[in-house]
Amino acid sequence: MSNPTAPLTLTEGNFATAVLENPNLTLVxxxxxxxxxxxxxxPIIQELATDFAGQVTVAKLNIDENPHLATQYNxxxxxxxxxxxxxxxxxxxxxxxxxxxxxxxINTLLAQDNLTTQAA
Numbered sequence: 382m383s384n385p386t387a388p389l390t391l392t393e394g395n396f397a398t399a400v401l402e403n404p405n406l407t408l409v410x411x412x413x414x415x416x417x418x419x420x421x422x423x424p425i426i427q428e429l430a431t432d433f434a435g436q437v438t439v440a441k442l443n444i445d446e447n448p449h450l451a452t453q454y455n456x457x458x459x460x461x462x463x464x465x466x467x468x469x470x471x472x473x474x475x476x477x478x479x480x481x482x483x484x485x486x487i488n489t490l491l492a493q494d495n496l497t498t499q500a501a
Contacts, residue, residue: 386431389440393447399440401468406490407438408483411454411461413445418477419460425480429487437487464490 389399391409400407410426412419423441430439444451444459454463454470464472464486472490474483 386434388426388430389438391440391442391447391450393449396442396447396450399438400465403438403465404467405438406436406487406494407440407465408487409463409465410439410441411444411451411456411463412441412459413443415445416459421477422460422462425478425483428480429483432484433487436491466490466494 388410391399400409408426408429410419410422412422414420426439426441429437433439442450444456454461458475460476462474462478462483463470472486474486
């Protein structure tokens with residue numbers, strides 16, 4: 382049984398559907414298993430998936446297994462966290478970030494989306 386609050390594992394096969402066609406805010410963690418800083422961010426990504434379940438899609442993409450996507454999004458260093466809305470990158474964080482700073486960023490992006498929705 383899969384954990385509904387676990388980060389979604391992305392591949393080149395499901396990226397378009399899970400991220401680009403997703404109207405919700407989506408956080409994608411570009412990482413690799415050999416990356417020490419990525420292993421530091423991993424538990425934070427897991428916590429964010431739980432904390433924002435139902436509001437934000439939280440996903441992980443292994444760049445070693447999906448090099449085309451890493452190249453497409455010009456990933457120069459890992460971890461890189463890209464924030465997507467309606468298939469477009471709206472923000473990014475490169476390197477290790479605290480849970481507090483990521484939570485603030487997510488809340489800001491969600492608030493912007495809510496303002497846009499209310500204005501429409």
